[in-house]
Amino acid sequence: MLGTHLTALHDGDPAGLADALDVAAGFDDALTRGLARVGETDAAALAALAGAVAATPLADRVAEAVGKVTAGSVAEEHLAVLAGARTALFGAAHDALLARLDAALGRERRPWTPATATGPTEVTADPAGARAWLHELAVTGWRGVDHELLAAADAPIESALATLGTRRLAVLLDGLAAELRACVPVATMPQVPSRRWADLWSRGMLLAQAGPVTPGAVEPVSGRLLPLAVDVHEHDTAVQVQLHAVLEPTDGSPARLVRTAVSAAKVDTISGPALWQLLHAHPVLLTALAERRAVTVDDLPLHGADLLWHDDAVRPGEPADPFATARVLLPAAVASAAPPLDRHPAVLAEPVLLEGYTVHDTDGGLELELDGQRIAVAVDRLPSCGPVTPELVAGSSACLGLARWDAGRWLVQPVAVRSTVKRKVVEVHNGDWACGVTDPKVAKAEARSGDVVAVLRERAGRLLRR
């Protein structure tokens, strides 16, 4: 990324973005108060939401739902339609922001394509309990959430966890419920994270619909996978490691920008470097990350940008420096659009390389400056399971990161940095500890808490099957 790229990125907001976010904020405030009794302000906000999608195929359904909800009849199906309208707004915001980023970077992107031959429609359980709980949340409003309402989430979450087709829904609801539980009584919170909770509520409502979703096209790919960036996601009961990489297909077609994700269920007391132990079913991936190697992949399914990992279909390859991959291959690699229902500014995570910047430590956090243009650093996205720290970023001269957008601004989330420590140049990457902590000081601190995974497995073995 150069200063000129940042200039292009920051060249005013995309047209309509601020208006769309204002409409969403009105809806989010209504959800904070609850839809049991819709007052004048919230009625106007709902009307604005209907107005925002009036020129789309959603128009009639949303107008009807807004009418009913405003009149005090809050049915599940109406809430699903409102969630759909809000999702459409953020989907449009995602597209506008990503188009801006692609134009700034000169990044080519393949459009999303639906599968041509539809296989047999998968029959999954109908998550009716989850829908009912989300309905209750919307009627009550975030301000009214109490222990009783949260206890009612246990059964639908347990049932969604037990069904393979509803795992995404379960992971989302579990994260949301834990957060609400920690905030009870929400009524006494000075500020409610209204956009975040409305994001999660809307996403949950759509994932809890019983109907089938049009699947995207799948292509089998073989070739050399060159890692770029490791992104780690975590809440109390889930961890996901998502690797962004360049795929050089064997068939000689242009290099692709892809990503692959592995995840595991966990509990809150397992965190930090111990998280990697939970992903032991993917030794080739962990080794490639820890040793910074390329991986040869053989006939793996690629869904848009998402490569579905299978440890049996991959072999570790030669050492590969992610900084070199970013410098040499990333600029020409072809990206892929996300599935329509997944689109939201919060899922934007585009690999970028920044070099030759100066770092500023401001009141609002770290900023990187290139040719007079600045971008904020998402310091709160540095995971405790990796060696990249705010101090290393502050002392860095090169940074591999993910471009992100949140609360009206672009940020860079560092995933690897080149820094000078005690007059020696070091490179640290998020995935360096995938096969164990390599920093003796951190390893010693870890040893103090003992092997938490082993302790809990022992307890599970002794108590669960009695």
Add this chain to the structure above:
Amino acid sequence: MTDVDGAAQRRSAVRVVPPARPRKLAKVPFVELADGRLQGVVSSGSDIERVYVSSVTSGTHAYHCSTNNNRPCGGLRGTPCKHLHALADEAVLQYGVDRVVRYLRVEADDEVQTGAQLMSRLDARHEPTSAAVVFSRFLRHLAYLELPGGTTPTPELHWFPATGAGR
């Protein structure tokens, strides 16, 4: 206890709840602030098969301790037993003292730093409750470790960035 300020109202990826802090699990494998209680499970020091279920209720500060089979704990003699003290200690380690104090609605000043100091500030009395609910929540907690992992991406987890580097 949360990072939510004015700007955070418009953030999607704000970390609302700080992650649990690392602690040893051998003595107290499970602690939670839920259902209006500080509750958890304490492993017996003498019998590897036995666990104690201990809890303190928010607001009233009623406490109880029993085995998971509802046999009252012998250590309860008008004062909280060693299991309740261990529970408080580990809760303070895991959540930080502020969050525990706020959840239990304890009248506390800055001098309360440890689980023992917290217990001394409780206006506590013993009130039996069933161990079943907490114990089944513990079993549910352990059951997460037996769920299969996955390779299908979960885009929703972008709302939950891992954090806490160099903690």
